[in-house]
Structures are given as C-alpha cells and as structure tokens.
Amino acid sequence: MLLLLIMLISINIGPYEISLKEIIQIIFDRLTGMPRTDDAFLVIWRIRLPRILMAMLTGFGLAVCGATMQNVLDNPMASPFTLGISSGASFGAALAILLQIYFIQGPYFIVFNAFIFALTTSIIVFTISSRYNASPETMILTGIGLSFLFSALTILLEYFSSPEAVYNLQFWIHGSLGKATWDKLSIIFLIQVLTIPILYWKALNLDIMAYGEDQATSLGVNVKTTRLLTAGLISIIAASIICFTGVIGFVGLVSPHITRIFLGNRSRTVLVYSGVIGASLLILSDILSSIMMPPLVLPIGAVTSLIGAPFFLYLIQKRRRFENA
C-alpha cells in the first residue's frame, strides 16, 4: 500500500504539470489501446512511468539480493556487491567508455560490458570459493579481493584517460534511472520473475544453514548446492540491474536491516518485505533527486545513501528487537 502511494506521488512530480485524473486517464487509455500522442501522454508513458517502474524494480531486486546474500553468508555486512559485482560492472563500463573495448555494437555496448564483467567476477568468486567448500568466509574474502583488483584496474584506466571520458564513466558509476525504457524494464522484470520465486523457495534452507553446515546437512539441506544456487541467482539479478542503472548500492544493504529490526530474521519474511522497502526507498530517493535542486537531477545512488544512511544509523541506535522473529 505504502509502495503504491509513493508511486502515485512520484508520478505526479515533474516540471510538466499533469493532474492525477489526467494521469489515470492516460494509463487507462493506453491499456485499452486508445491511440494518443499528446505531450501529457508522452511525458507519462515514455518518461515518468518507466522511470518509476525502474526505481521500483531496481529497489526491489537489489534489496532482495541484499537480504538473501546476508542470509547465505550469515553476515550483516553482506550486500549484493559482496561478490564483487559492482566493481566488476564498473570495470566493464570503464573498458567500454575509456578504452572503447566492448563485445557488442549498438546502444547497449556499455550495458553488455558491465553485465559480462559483473557476472565474470562472481563466477570467479564461486570457482575459487567452491574449492574450499564454498564457506562464507572464503566467499566474502574472495569477493573483497577481486573488488580491490577491479577497482585498481579502473583507477589505472582513469589515470590514463581524458577528463571528459572519466566524467562519462563517473556519471555511469554514480547511477541513474533516467534512461529507463520499456525494453530494459521487461528484461529486468523477466529475470526477477524467473529467479525471485526460487530464492523465496530456498530461503527456508538459508535459515537452517545459519546454525552451521553440519546441522543443516543433518536436517537434509544440501548446503553447498543451496549456497551456490542462491548466490548465482543473486549475481544475475544484481548484474542485470546495475548494468542499466550504474552502482546504486546502499538500498541492498539497508532495506533488509530495516525489515529485520521490525519483523525478525525469518528469511522469507525478510525477502519479501525488504523488497517492498527497497522499492519504496528508491522511488522516494528518485523524487527527492529531482526536486532538491531543480532543474538538476542529482545522482540517484548518492541521494539514496543520503536519505537512507541517517535513517539507518538512527534505527541501529534505537534498535529494539521485536520478539516475533
């Protein structure tokens, strides 16, 4: 409900004044196949709606990834980027933007690079850590190690590039929802629809795995498979999002914790509600990013952290664990 409300407010905001009644009319017309080409229609259907849905899917997806990652590793500091996904993606984008090295031609060349490198990074993390029974510690340390490696490579590339190219890269890295289109949305949506139910299904295993590998195995949980499957799906979801939006990190860390403080640690609960909170948080940040200094639109990644971090710090201070875990 809260999520719907925020979406409604959000769709109302923008330099072009459109009444709520008009907006509903536009969406209704479009869904019933009525042809329209006026400005109001274009603003809503081509710009605002995709942007809001992008914020929603991004927030939902990253928060679900964060919640699951924290459970897989039983580590409160884990986020979707623990597996080195963001630094891999940034390096992929750097290769495309700074060195013009890319795999496919056309408008998606940066996106594809980012996606491939994000995924490659997590595959390396898996390969290395599954040799040591894929223990949480090994996964985290390998992820951190690779992150440093890719950050170093990106910095080196920047060092030898023109200021203009570096600016373009920084703009990409800081994250933006502005370039949302229905095509991109359907890709992200399809991936989430296919993967999140599996994560939800396996969430029960993650709860049990928190009590130790041997205990979980003796209760019939295949620990290694569960760990690799869930972490693999997370990598795909996160990579599919940030290759379009750039690095929007904080939402994936903070949304699960907000959920945990109020609703306890059951993985399935955390998964669903942190998704909703993540989506709300990102739509809210998107509103703020466009109304704080109009007509400038501030980088969404920064705004998310700006409003999320103080709230998060406040909650941690005030933490009162509700005993209905």
Added chain:
Amino acid sequence: MLKVENLSFSYNKVQVLRDISFNLEEGKIIGLIGPNGSGKSTLLKNILHLEKPDYGRIKLDNEDIARMSLTERAKKISYVPQFTTPNFSHNVFYTVLMGRKPYIGWNYSKEDEEKTRQVLTQMKLEKLGERLFSHLSGGEKQKTILARAIAQNCNVMLLDEPTSNLDLKHKQEFMLILREKVDTQKVSILIAIHDLNLAAAFCDKILLLNRGQKFMEGKPEEVITKENIEKIYEVAVNILLHDNIPYIILNQSNSIR
C-alpha cells in the same frame, strides 16, 4: 539397529579413526568417551555421513547409510552438534520447527507446527517460544537444539558433547530427557560426552576411544575402571562404586603413581 563395521577415516592423510566396529541397539544409550582428539566428534560425523569413511560400512536396519539420500538420512538420524549462535537468529518456536525440514515440501504445515508445540511442551520450553535464540542462556540454547532434534522424530540420535556448557541441574535435566526418549520410545542414542560420571550414571554402555581406536566397550562399571582411566587419560584417579555406578575421584597429585 545401527551397525558400524570396520570404520576407518583419515583427514589430510592423517589417520583419525582406525577399524572401529560396534552396534547401537534399540532403546539404548551408548556413551562415547575418550580424551580430546581421540576421534569422538569425527566418529559421529562419519556415521552421519558428514565425513565420508575411507573404509568400512555404516548400516541402519541393514541399509547402508551411504546409499541414502540426504532427506532419507535426515528422517532416520538426528544430530545435536556443538551449537553455534547465528548472527541472524530466530525465535525458539521457529528454531525448533526447523526440525521438521526433512518432512516438508514448499513450506512447514500446520501439522509441523502442532508437532513443534508438543515438543516444546514436553521439554517445558513453551514459555520461551517467542524468545530469540541469541538471547537465551547456554543451557536454554542447548535444550532448544535438542528440542529441534526431537522434533525431527528419528529413531537414532547422535549428540556431540551437549552437556559441556551446562550447570549441574541442566545436565541432569538434559540426560533425563534423553533417558525418557530411550525408555519410552525405543530411540537409540550415541552421545559423545566428557563428563565420565554423568556418562556412567545415564548410559547403558560405554565406548572408550583412544587415538582413533576402540579401546573397550561395555557396561559403565566394566569400562570406567582405575586401570583404564589412568592408562588412557594419563591421570591418577580413584574409583568409588555407588549402586554399582562408578564414580571418579581425581587424585591430588598430577602424575600416575
């Protein structure tokens, strides 16, 4: 019931268990004793197939446990390990409910919840149901993990030093719960245990391990003798017999004789 035949296991080429054989009969508790590093935990893990034996066979009702699926095994053998407290822990009810995992499909059913409630009542844990596992005392945590294993509803239970961190009252309470399971429901229990007096008082049989080998197996008063304990544990002791249960008294001087 449970048959261990010629079990050998090595870890990183170091032999940890050597040619161990014994039977765990229905409705009996075997106390697994031996000094630190004698292979007690490793033996339990091999029986659970958490570690794969190099040689030998473990049979449950004449079925090789290596041939069973994870879920099948989980319906037959439950395990109380030395517990860890997770960062993200849950309330006691849900923690015990996890014991129903081998029986569920998509989610825990009403029946599973009912079964969990029964176990909590039996073990007088119902008041703790809503408490967070990480907020419990050591004794309460250990009881919760035992409750989970009981909710798992297996004929064989393996426990790894569950009483080490418990005070006198909790130790007795814990062992009485096991005794009742064994006596009323014909469950078979293998329990690794450091407290020899506790083992002697509550176990039907004692299995003494030394450096990965079975040193002796028998009734408590047969195994826990001055000679055996001094030899294997390398301490000087006296043994008192009370109701035919051996009771160990450490000598003041540290050396043997």
